Amino acid sequence: xxxxxxxxxxxxxxxxxxxxxxxxxxxxxxxxxxxxxxxxxxxxxxxxxxxxxxxxxxxxxxxxxxxxxxxxxxxxxxxxxxxxxxxxxxxxxxxxxxxxxxxxxxxxxxxxxxxxxxxxxxxxxxxxxxxxxxxxxxxxxxxxxxxxxxxxxxxxxxxxxxxxxxx
Numbered sequence: 001x002x003x004x005x006x007x008x009x010x011x012x013x014x015x016x017x018x019x020x021x022x023x024x025x026x027x028x029x030x031x032x033x034x035x036x037x038x039x040x041x042x043x044x045x046x047x048x049x050x051x052x053x054x055x056x057x058x059x060x061x062x063x064x065x066x067x068x069x070x071x072x073x074x075x076x077x078x079x080x081x082x083x084x085x086x087x088x089x090x091x092x093x094x095x096x097x098x099x100x101x102x103x104x105x106x107x108x109x110x111x112x113x114x115x116x117x118x119x120x121x122x123x124x125x126x127x128x129x130x131x132x133x134x135x136x137x138x139x140x141x142x143x144x145x146x147x148x149x150x151x152x153x154x155x156x157x158x159x160x161x162x163x164x165x166x167x
Contacts (some may be wrong), residue, residue, distance in 0.1 A: 001058060001086070001089050001090070001091060002058065003056055003057065003058050003063065003091055004056075004057050004058075005054045005055065005056050005057070005066070005095070006054065006055050006057065007050075007051070007053070007054060007055070008047075008050050008053035008054060008055050008065065009050075010050070012053070012055050012062070012065070013047055015055075015062045016043075016047070016053065016055070016065045017040070017043050017047075019062075019064065019065065019081050019083065020043060020065075020079060020081055021039065023081040024115075027115040027117055027118065027138075030117070031115075031138050046067070046078070049069070052067050052068060052069045052078065053065055053066075053067050054066045054067075054068075056082065056091065056095070058086070062083075063082055063083050063086045063091075064080070064081050064082035064083060064086060064091070064092075065079070065080075065081060066079065066080045066081075066095055067079040067080075068099070070108070073107070073108050073109065074108060074109050074110065074111055075099060075102075075103060075108060075109070075110045075111070076110075076111050076112070077096070077099070077110060077111070077112040078112075080092050080095065080096070092124070093124065093128060096110075096125075096128055097128065100128070100129070100144055100146070103144065103146070104146045109143055109144060109145035109146075110130070110143065110144040110145075111133075111141065111142070111143045111144075112125065112130070112141075112142055112143075113136075113139040113140065113141050113142065114139060114140055114142065115138060115139055116135070116138060116139060116140055122140055122142070125142050126142075128144070129144050129146070130142040130143060130144045131143060131144075
């Protein structure tokens with residue numbers, strides 16, 4: 001599937017919140033119960049760091065988002081969600097693989113978490129080379145760390161590939 005990624009804008013707020021809510025609600029309800037006011041406020045705090053959000057589109061239509069940030073030597077993938085009809089088509093995998101290539105070239109690692117009950121996500125992350133490095137009561141903490149691997153790739157080309165595949 002030919003997708004593009006662009007930086008989120010204030011106009012994306014509601015679409016991102018709706019998708020996030022639909023994606024995580026079954027897990028949150030089971031663990032803590034769903035409190036709409038709390039969830040909205042929590043998301044609004046996250047979205048105040050709008051530079052962490054990228055919107056995924058096909059033909060100009062919103063199909064998902066990814067939220068991540070770089071802290072020291074580690075990219076933290078906070079969220080990656082696609083509309084149900086676009087899951088299983090390799091889009092999420094491609095985004096993570098492109099980020100992995102950048103991390104290898106830069107000697108950085110990636111960390112992310114997934115709900116323990118989200119077996120599909122955990123299996124995908126393991127298939128992509130992530131290993132479980134810890135857990136909380138509700139989440140597995142996973143990491144991709146191939147920073148010690150020597151590669152002869154130009155970081156600028158990696159960034160271009162990531163951007164070309166996403167924009």
